[in-house]
Amino acid sequence: MQTEYRQPRYAPPPGAADLILIRHGESAPARADVSFPLKDGHGDPALHPAGEVQAVAVGQRLKNEAFAEIYVTKLMRTHQTAAPLAAHLGMAVRENPDLHEVHLGDWDGGLYRIKAATGDSVYRRVIAEQDWSAIPGAESRDAFFSRVRRGLLKIAADHADETVALFVHGGVIGAALAMATGSEPFAFLGAANGSISRLVIQGERMVVRGFNETRHLDHL
Numbered sequence: 001m002q003t004e005y006r007q008p009r010y011a012p013p014p015g016a017a018d019l020i021l022i023r024h025g026e027s028a029p030a031r032a033d034v035s036f037p038l039k040d041g042h043g044d045p046a047l048h049p050a051g052e053v054q055a056v057a058v059g060q061r062l063k064n065e066a067f068a069e070i071y072v073t074k075l076m077r078t079h080q081t082a083a084p085l086a087a088h089l090g091m092a093v094r095e096n097p098d099l100h101e102v103h104l105g106d107w108d109g110g111l112y113r114i115k116a117a118t119g120d121s122v123y124r125r126v127i128a129e130q131d132w133s134a135i136p137g138a139e140s141r142d143a144f145f146s147r148v149r150r151g152l153l154k155i156a157a158d159h160a161d162e163t164v165a166l167f168v169h170g171g172v173i174g175a176a177l178a179m180a181t182g183s184e185p186f187a188f189l190g191a192a193n194g195s196i197s198r199l200v201i202q203g204e205r206m207v208v209r210g211f212n213e214t215r216h217l218d219h220l
Helices: 049-062 076-089 111-117 121-129 141-158 170-181
Strands: 017-023 069-072 093-095 163-168 196-202 205-213
Touching: 017 049, 017 141, 017 170, 049 076, 049 196, 069 076, 076 093, 076 163, 111 121, 141 170, 141 196, 170 196, 170 205
Parallel strands: 017 163, 069 093, 069 163
Antiparallel strands: 017 196, 196 205
């Protein structure tokens, strides 16, 4: 009998960390007359009721996975989104100091959303240049990407041959996948609230294995 060579099924290489990146659920809407609460200068809104429903769906989707750790950021919306999964698994969450959202300077607190919705000229420049530096006091793209990379590599080094869940922000997911693929900096911005992406890191090598999975949200 001849030896048969079937197509292989992907598995992370030895020593790699399998990072499941979950964007937080939809957060409270911005209003021109009321700023979001701030934490260390970052807008820190709670989840919108729709975001709470998305968080429950995420927990249901991932409750049978074997996670070594659940990471969140310092901002409330990631803690709230992670809570249903953490309850299913009986796990505590752990903050990573490098994975909070890009700091938007004078536009934090909800103003960024308003500027985007109204087509502000500075916002258009941000999109054209793919860099937040045009916003007064904002973090530059290079600084943001650098700290996101640092945070991801630290988690990967701590979790070789393990799978971990990271409840993070749209900007963080966009930065991670742009760095992994060498794409334009803003190519992966726009991951849906409650979506799931996947990044495998071995040493300093990053490989994208999934982006913006939303099947668990289809019924909402």
